Amino acid sequence: MELTGAQILLESLKQEGVKHIFGFPGGAVIDIYDELPKHQIEHFLVRHEQGAVHAADGYARSTGKVGVCLVTSGPGATNTVTGIATAYMDSIPVVIFTGQVPTALIGNDAFQEVDIVGITRPCTKHNYLVKDVRDLARTIKEAFYIASTGRPGPVLVDLPKDVMQARTEFKYPKTISLRSYNPNYTPNKKQVKKAARLISKAEKPLIYSGGGVISSHAGEIMTRLARRFSLPVTSTLMGLGAFPGNDPLWLGMLGMHGTYAANMAVNNSDVLISMGARFDDRVTGKVSTFAPRARIIHIDIDPTSIRKNVNVHIPIVSDCLNALKALEEELEELEGINWEEKHSNWVRTVKGWREEHPVKYETGETGRIKPQYVMEQIYELTRGEAIICTEVGQNQMWAAQFYKYHSPRTWLSSGGLGTMGYGFPAAIGAQVANPDKLVIDIAGDGSIQMNIQEMATAVCYKLPVKIIILNNSYLGMVRQWQELFYNKNYCATCLDTAPDFVKLAEAYGAEGYLVEKTEDVVPVLTKVFASPKTCIVDVRVEPEENVYPMVPAGASLTEMLLV
Amino acid sequence: MRHVLSVLVENEPGVLSRVAGLFSGRGFNIDSLNVGPTLEKGVSLMTISTHGDEQIIEQIIKQLRKVITVIKVVDLSDAKAVEREMVLIKLNATDSSRAEILRIVDIFRCKVVDVSTDELTLEVTGDHGKINALVSLLQRFGIKEFARTGTVAMRRSMQL
Numbered sequence: 001m002e003l004t005g006a007q008i009l010l011e012s013l014k015q016e017g018v019k020h021i022f023g024f025p026g027g028a029v030i031d032i033y034d035e036l037p038k039h040q041i042e043h044f045l046v047r048h049e050q051g052a053v054h055a056a057d058g059y060a061r062s063t064g065k066v067g068v069c070l071v072t073s074g075p076g077a078t079n080t081v082t083g084i085a086t087a088y089m090d091s092i093p094v095v096i097f098t099g100q101v102p103t104a105l106i107g108n109d110a111f112q113e114v115d116i117v118g119i120t121r122p123c124t125k126h127n128y129l130v131k132d133v134r135d136l137a138r139t140i141k142e143a144f145y146i147a148s149t150g151r152p153g154p155v156l157v158d159l160p161k162d163v164m165q166a167r168t169e170f171k172y173p174k175t176i177s178l179r180s181y182n183p184n185y186t187p188n189k190k191q192v193k194k195a196a197r198l199i200s201k202a203e204k205p206l207i208y209s210g211g212g213v214i215s216s217h218a219g220e221i222m223t224r225l226a227r228r229f230s231l232p233v234t235s236t237l238m239g240l241g242a243f244p245g246n247d248p249l250w251l252g253m254l255g256m257h258g259t260y261a262a263n264m265a266v267n268n269s270d271v272l273i274s275m276g277a278r279f280d281d282r283v284t285g286k287v288s289t290f291a292p293r294a295r296i297i298h299i300d301i302d303p304t305s306i307r308k309n310v311n312v313h314i315p316i317v318s319d320c321l322n323a324l325k326a327l328e329e330e331l332e333e334l335e336g337i338n339w340e341e342k343h344s345n346w347v348r349t350v351k352g353w354r355e356e357h358p359v360k361y362e363t364g365e366t367g368r369i370k371p372q373y374v375m376e377q378i379y380e381l382t383r384g385e386a387i388i389c390t391e392v393g394q395n396q397m398w399a400a401q402f403y404k405y406h407s408p409r410t411w412l413s414s415g416g417l418g419t420m421g422y423g424f425p426a427a428i429g430a431q432v433a434n435p436d437k438l439v440i441d442i443a444g445d446g447s448i449q450m451n452i453q454e455m456a457t458a459v460c461y462k463l464p465v466k467i468i469i470l471n472n473s474y475l476g477m478v479r480q481w482q483e484l485f486y487n488k489n490y491c492a493t494c495l496d497t498a499p500d501f502v503k504l505a506e507a508y509g510a511e512g513y514l515v516e517k518t519e520d521v522v523p524v525l526t527k528v529f530a531s532p533k534t535c536i537v538d539v540r541v542e543p544e545e546n547v548y549p550m551v552p553a554g555a556s557l558t559e560m561l562l563v
Numbered sequence: 564m565r566h567v568l569s570v571l572v573e574n575e576p577g578v579l580s581r582v583a584g585l586f587s588g589r590g591f592n593i594d595s596l597n598v599g600p601t602l603e604k605g606v607s608l609m610t611i612s613t614h615g616d617e618q619i620i621e622q623i624i625k626q627l628r629k630v631i632t633v634i635k636v637v638d639l640s641d642a643k644a645v646e647r648e649m650v651l652i653k654l655n656a657t658d659s660s661r662a663e664i665l666r667i668v669d670i671f672r673c674k675v676v677d678v679s680t681d682e683l684t685l686e687v688t689g690d691h692g693k694i695n696a697l698v699s700l701l702q703r704f705g706i707k708e709f710a711r712t713g714t715v716a717m718r719r720s721m722q723l
């Protein structure tokens with residue numbers, strides 16, 4: 001039977017197992033929306049297309065499945081760009097369908113025409129313009145395949161209106177093979193052997209894990225490996241949750257706002273085992289002094305990550321899961337090593353650093369609420385079992401430092417792009433995917449206003465997301481840099497005209513709470529976490545609190561400013 | 564160091580801008596770029612000459628391989644290769660200089676492809692070095708137009 005392009009799109013989504021999509025309609029995609037009600041797919045109408053992509057991204061991060069969104073041509077398409085770049089920088093599998101003007105009008109500056117394939121070429125893993133309805137099903141299959149395999153990433157498919165109306169026989173391809181795309185999942189045995197041997201000779205080994213461990217579902221095996229062979233663990237911002245934050249071998253995050261113990265361990269380690277991390281500048285600080293005593297083993301599925309910033313001694317191109325399985329086997333084969341004993345000095349040393357300078361804060365004299373205290377209480381109240389999304393800035397760093405993540409996919413934060421406005425729509429996506437979980441967005445008073453319109457989405461679909469605003473009346477992270485490095489010239493960072501967030505919540509039909517005293521934090525949060533509704537909690541925190549430790553940009557990891 | 568990369572690509576509409584965008588977006592250099600169809604339907608060959616230190620060239624090659632529509636990348640600098648480019652050069656040729664120019668044409672095995680009372684147009688093929696040498700010799704006569712294809716290259720059969 002012949003189907004229209006719109007029908008083929010929706011049938012193909014069904015074949016891909018897609019149950020939820022996030023979107024916003026317009027003229028170029030009206031055929032698809034016309035068809036949508038006849039299908040089992042649940043559509044969530046966002047209030048801005050950026051929100052649709054972040055929601056699909058949060059859906060993907062919290063589940064490991066591909067997130068999907070659908071928007072119209074022109075402004076609908078351009079509004080997705082920040083969301084796409086966010087997903088690209090963090091390697092998140094998302095498929096974005098954009099409407100396009102009819103093929104005959106492409107290139108004519110038609111109404112609501114933009115070259116979205118051209119615009120998004122540098123921030124997608126791949127993208128397509130479908131010019132012939134006969135290519136549609138195969139293109140969709142390829143898009144999902146490319147988005148979710150290898151190093152995952154966003155794929156955009158541009159759909160001209162006439163292609164959605166044209167008809168052809170529908171047959172969804174069962175398999176595909178692309179001669180130019182075959183990601184390598186299995187490690188080179190020799191390299192793994194070499195790595196095992198190097199680890200067996202190490203006195204001060206350290207695991208440095210990143211987002212790749214989470215995307216390849218390798219958290220569990222990494223945890224087993226670390227415990228079995230007595231290897232302390234630090235991770236990037238993206239890697240939080242892969243290793244339990246309450247384990248004695250956990251050192252906390254490394255890098256610019258990393259812990260003293262993690263940064264000291266990197267500096268002293270003799271074998272650094274990097275898993276699914278990419279030596280980003282926020283992690284390494286001054287590259288030439290990064291891990292100066294270490295031989296480096298680098299496991300990554302993307303060959304371009306290897307030796308991009310840092311010279312490595314044993315590169316292993318592989319999916320983390322397979323590489324860690326192979327490494328575990330090789331390490332088990334080495335006989336006569338009492339790992340716990342072999343690393344006991346080192347483990348004692350790193351624990352010493354942790355006790356010497358734990359992440360901490362001064363309980364000041366001002367009587368104002370400390371943002372770090374709020375995070376600690378959120379951890380206590382949720383027992384580490386919530387899904388925590390964040391905005392960007394100080395709020396994000398406190399959420400990374402003062403909440404202990406117990407399992408993968410419970411920490412959703414824009415790492416690579418640092419997108420203010422990410423957290424709340426991502427929380428919506430995560431809540432759609434995890435209806436029974438408590439989903440919290442840790443927000444700043446600045447960031448939350450970047451996608452506040454999604455309150456309507458959350459309320460409309462009865463998604464009980466909790467927004468906790470750590471309200472310091474500043475673009476706090478920028479203010480912190482101005483304080484420390486720009487003579488306190490607080491230019492354009494004071495947000496003293498904020499909306500009344502309680503009224504704002506109520507205006508959207510949600511619940512709003514104002515918290516101004518430390519003793520009210522726990523009672524209000526307790527109530528909010530039990531509420532079945534979307535809630536905003538406006539917590540007025542110490543306005544000029546800073547995030548510490550801090551390694552100034554471009555400095556070595558050991559040059560930490562401490563509390 | 565200068566490297567010549569042979570890049571086999573799917574011949575889809577965006578492929579040139581994917582490759583060119585990769586170079587500009589990451590701050591890599593393109594010294595010349597040549598594209599043409601191959602004998603296999605739907606496949607084109609790009610020959611890119613570029614320069615950079617070892618680590619940069621390694622990144623360029625890896626990044627090219629990562630582009631979904633790139634099928635194969637070979638660094639011809641790793642092997643013995645035949646390398647050619649073609650150039651058309653239009654230059655001033657007065658009665659007094661014409662003979663000298665034609666002598667150079669002979670030595671470099673160029674061809675005269677167009678002529679007028681005061682100009683000559685030459686066609687020349689050769690590797691990078693030969694072309695540069697010729698250009699420096701001809702410069703003094705006054706080069707009026709210059710069109711260069713960029714390098715195409717191929718591995719030699721015998722790698723001695």
Ligand SMILES: Cc1ncc(C[n+]2csc(CCOP(=O)(O)OP(=O)(O)O)c2C)c(N)n1
Pocket residue numbers: 391392393394395396418419420421443444445446447448470472474475476477478
């Ligand atoms: C879209 C976007 N614009 C600008 C920035 C630069 N920036 C980084 S942190 C920050 C301040 C964020 O303020 P707020 O949300 O109140 O968080 P706080 O640091 O105060 O916790 C800014 C402006 C950014 N990361 N993203």
Ligand SMILES: [Mg+2]
Pocket residue numbers: 444445446470471472473474475476
């Ligand atoms: Mg703020």
